[in-house]
Amino acid sequence: MGNFDIQKVRADFPILRREVNGKPLIYFDNGATTHKPKQVIDGIVDYYAQMNSNIHRGVHYLSQISTDAFEVTRRKVRAFINAKHEHEIIITKGTTESINIVASCYGRPFIGEDDEIIISAMEHHSNIVPWQMLCDEKGCKLRVIPMNDKGELDIDAYKALFSERTKIVSFTYVSNALGTINPVKEMIEIAHRHHVPVLIDAAQAIQHIAVDVQELDADFFAFSGHKMYGPTGVGVLYGKEELLNKMPPYQGGGDMIRDVTFEKTTYNDLPFKFEAGTPNIEAGICLTQAIDYIQDIGLDAIKAYEDDLLGYATEKLAVIEGIRFIGTAAHKSSVISFVVDGIHPYDIGVILDKQGIAVRTGHHCAQPIMSQYGIPGTVRVSLAMYNTKEEVDTLMVGLERAVAMLK
Template sequence: MQTATDILDIQRIRNDFPVLHQQINGRPLVYLDNAATTQKPRPVLNALIHYYEGYNANIHRGIHHLAEKATAAFEASRKSIQQFLNAAHPEEIIFTYGTTDGINLVAQSFGRRFLKEGDEIIISTLEHHSNIVPWQMLCEEKGCILKVIPVDDAGDLILEEYEQLLSERTKFVSVVHVSNALGTINPVQAIIEKAHAVGAVVLIDGAQATSHIDIDVQALDVDFYVLSAHKLYGPTGMGVLYGKKALLEAMPPYRGGGEMIKEVTFEKTTYNDLPYKFEAGTPNIADVIAVKVALEYLETLGKANVAAHETDLLRYATEQLSEIEGLRIIGQAKEKISVVSFVMDGIHHQDIGVILDQQGIAVRTGHHCTQPLMRRFGLTGTTRASFSVYNTREEIDRLVQGLHRVRKMML
């Protein structure tokens, strides 16, 4: 039976990623930190070079050839992302500087305009700090109340507890689609439906989901969805906020400056239409243009094929790591993406990371910007291995060998 790995030709795919072909400390690089950022295929790198070498210009305001060419490429990326998320309108796609920026935009614009003292905001124990701190800041400013959905020992949200938190006072729910620390895939469809039933607005943090899971914002009926390009084989410093058109139109601008205005006098300013109302200043033009190429690259691979390959890596890694004496996997949710987070008895996670790096193996160690989640499990941090389309079983074998060396050195 042909597997996804056979269909994809992983070695050919690896050849598309120049950064993978190097040695670290005299060993071939094994890059297992994809939940932090994915590497970039050559077509994406070429798109960046082509923009700067061929038609670097500011957009929207120029009438010369280069400006018009850059504007067309920039807006083509907006249309591409609209299709990727199945948004109803291109103006529902707002370019940001990343997921964190998108969440802050919603908190500071929607939150300041529509939330008031005593209103309740619900997040979850699985959240990245980026989906905690903006809501805490808003609660301090507006007098709102922050509530948290608990998580069970497997790393799944306790939905019965979520239902108990919901009431007519619930005005906003903001939860992660996929946990960056544990890999848990949350049942966001049910979360959204239950929130809407009490009249709450919902934001989903899709930073970790978009390269692994098909996203259809209309089918989800989600109000806001945020993502980062750099976790999707695209450049850093570029993200997307999707918002329902009616909500975005009702929200005030987040930043003031060029592009987001129609007319400025010293007495009064009138604001631009969507999406430009939220895109003040010169944007990250090259990186926005390159995102379209990243999405096209993923489409050529076939998202279902990528997901199947990554699922195989997750299963294999879980099996192999579970056989290491003293190693305990943290988070074994029913539905996961290709992330394995673990601790080793008597060995600090930072020491694990350092010794693995000496062997050319790149993993992430620490609290993964999820300190409340770590405290829930009684930990200060974990070691996290996260897999992408260009990873192989052989690299997992290298990880296992490296961890045996860690045990030998540290115990």
């Protein structure tokens, strides 16, 4: 784990010092959102106290410094994921909006009746529903990569799904419900052999795994700030310049135009063509602090620490009577989903909460996964770099107590 200092990391997150139901907070719901270090919180306060202004339009000082700070984030993101150009970085509200932009602005012009879209069996609803909406509108068809009982995609079946009608592939890098890390590079290469572009949902990967979009050769790549220790309401869509230039705007409004008359509007250049209206400015600016925070620690160090913690927690929880892990892929990241025989996941979650332990229960916006396993939902323990083995030990005690009460 190198120089990873867990106590120093924990000291940076003020919320970890609070109590819930009279117990120290233990937060294992990081797949839903991560907490924010003081560097990000201070950045948000500083924005409103020192530079609050709209961006890209003003000649006055506050607008200039706000605009400069917002564009620093675009440069930071470009470097963070190693995109080729800054203008390939679109600032969005989050992964969901990023996927919807591609489904709308690539899907509508370039996908027609009887064309096919490939997604996987382990997708979050935000990477299912936009494509279903497109299918309803255009008469195209959704093809689904099947998944085995371990929670691993069937790559041979994936290869067999391609035809001359396949127009785009969209799948998750890391499953939010199972923790499975998909073989992203291999899957992109397979699609590119058929000259089909690929969108990667990286919402659950970007905070755990170092990313190089050029090395992956991803065509589109989406993630959210709030799952990587940054503010809510901001995310990123990366797209290759050639594809983004072909696509029409997502929304009309200020900033996405160059010239407007009642007869004709000329759209702005990339990236602004896709950034209509006033964005969540302070979130966009403070995504810089989140990226800086991650890079100061180092994703390799973070991944090594989290992988060790995942192994420890999996081994500990395995002795719980009646437990069944949902998602046992060989390559996983920071998620343990499980059910306990005869007990509803919600009931476990409520009892753990009484002990100050926050877990997620339910279908995790991945109902097709739950249907495949024949369950209503799971208890999900999702780990972050500020979690500890001591917290896992407390979870173990709390879970044993819950099971004893509910059996």
